[in-house]
Amino acid sequence: MSLPELVAKNIANYRVAAGLSQDALGTAAGIAKNYASLIEVSAPDLTIETVESIARVLEIDASLLLADPRESAS
Incomplete structure (x- = not known):
């Protein structure tokens, strides 16, 4: 999965x-x-600014939007 697809998901x-x-x-x-x-x-x-704005609204760290959840599940 590409990074844009991962972030979107x-x-x-x-x-x-x-x-x-x-x-x-x-x-x-x-x-x-x-x-x-x-x-x-x-x-x-x-943009990274938009990722930051979205993360702020979702009350999460922006890095979570860039992370592959399958990697942390291992």
């Missing part, structure tokens, strides 16, 4: 776990609603 998983809609995440992170949904598909042109 992690964002979606953490968003769902936090009980947030894509709209709510986008609004709280200061990103366009349609971009919030696009991020979860392919994370196009995702």
Whole structure:
């Protein structure tokens, strides 16, 4: 899995776990609603600042969005 795919999957998983809609995440992170949904598909042109904003809204460390959960499960 590529890094953009991994980040997209992690964002979606953490968003769902936090009980947030894509709209709510986008609004709280200061990103366009349609971009919030696009991020979860392919994370196009995702900046580290956006990753940080999303992590802040999700109340997690930004590094978790970059981590492969399969590696920590071993």
